[in-house]
Amino acid sequence: MFNLNFSAKIKEAEEHIRQGEKYMKTSFLKRKPDLDSAIDEFDKACTCYRVAEKYDQCRDLSLRLAELQIQKGTPFFAGKSYEQAAQMTLQLQDLPTAAKYYDRAGQLYAEGGYRDxxxxxxxxxxxQFQQIDRSISIDFYLKAARLAEQEEKSYQAADLYEKAAMQAIRMGNFPQTTELLETTTNILTKLERYDRINRVILYRILLKLxxxxxxxxxxxxxQACQNYPSxxxxxxxxxxxxxxxxxDQDDKDxxxxxxxxxxxxxxxxEFVRLIKRWIRPTTNNVNQQQTTKSTTSSTSGTKPIQLDDDEDDLR
Known part of the structure; x- marks a missing residue:
């Protein structure tokens, strides 16, 4: 029954596409295609394909639908179609292409005046893209932050810049992390949100160390002690x-x-992982005494600190 329902949905989608193609045709008496009707039919076909789990057909038709909506002058709805294409592409396990479609959707939302x-x-x-390419995640957080700033939502922007910084530190990109945390500090200072600044100041200090x-x-x-009473x-x-x-004392112990x-x-x-690199081996005095008693030679009872298995993987 499940497969029969899928088959029915696929046939329904194909019928909507046929109707949509008719609306796209022109003739001597019909100089322009009926975009509104064609878009409506193609949109219904996309829904049918999505329900039938025909993700590739839904993706391709969503992209076509988006171009028609751009042609019609409705960038917001074109953004919706690109977002749907991205979702279908994710289902097909093509994350880099999905990121491109999501990016295009975000651009269209902004162009249509829907920066939020x-x-x-x-x-x-x-x-969603942290595991394949953190640079995509950083780019998305930064674009979100800039749109938030355009909407005068500075506190949200500060949060997004900090999220981007946390991705940058995972990539081992200290300069970018520093720059983003400085931006976060400046925004929070203007907002007088001193309750949030302390943690950011700590991260900036650690980066220098x-x-x-x-x-x-x-x-x-x-400077923080002087400028921020909190x-x-x-x-x-x-x-x-x-x-x-x-x-300052250069005392590693x-x-x-x-x-x-x-x-x-x-x-x-990620800061903890980096901090752990400063931890030096500790001497186990009990083991040292036992070793001294059992052997004539002096041996060290040094036992290294056990760090995380993936300590060196800053991703």
Missing amino acids: SGAILYERCAP FNEDSVAGRNIFD FDQWEERNHIELLLDAF LISQRCQSPYFMAIEP
């Missing part, structure tokens, strides 16, 4: 200052000790 819809689409779709530039990290810390009074501020002090604070181990996972 474009921003929502980009933000919703960005996570990852780049072995503790002087720049200290400068960010000092940061200066933040209870976690001392953990950051103590870590900076350890870097002290750095290792202080970066293992529960606070640092509870932040954004």
Whole structure:
């Protein structure tokens, strides 16, 4: 019964397409195609193909439908058709092409004056491409952020810039991460959303330390204490200052000790992975004593910290 229903839907789709093609024809008395009627028929055919799980036919017809809607001057509905084409392409496991269709849909929403819809689409779709190409996710978050800024939704834009930064750090792109976090800081400062700034300041300081530039990290810390009372009074501020002090002293053992604070181990996972590289092996005194008793030679009881298996994979 299930397959019979699919067969019926496919036949229904084909009939809608035939009707649509008739509306597209011109003649001596009919100089222009009837776009409205053709679009309606093709749209119904797309629905039938989607229900029948004929994803390739639905995709192809959605793309044709989008072009007709552009020709008609309705970019919003053309965006809807491109979004449907992207969804069908995802079903066909062609993620790079799906990303292109989603991008085109977002552009059409913006062109039609529906920037909110474009921003929502980009933000919703960005996570889908993290595993195949994080640069696509970053691009989508940035486009969503810019559309949000155009709509004067600065707080939403700040959140999107930060999400893009978290993808950039996973790619190991420190310069882009730094730039995006600085943009986030500037927006939050203008909004006086100091409750959100503390975490962003921490990430900016850590990025400088990852780049072995503790002087720049200290400068960010000092400026934050001066410019943001919320940061200066933040209870976690001392953990950051103590870590900076350890870097100023170039004391690797002290750095290792202080970066293992529960606070640092509870932040954004990608930053934690990078922080763990500062952790030095610890000496197991009990094992060392037992080894000394059983052998005449002195051996080290050093046991390395067990890090995540995928620590080096910043993706």
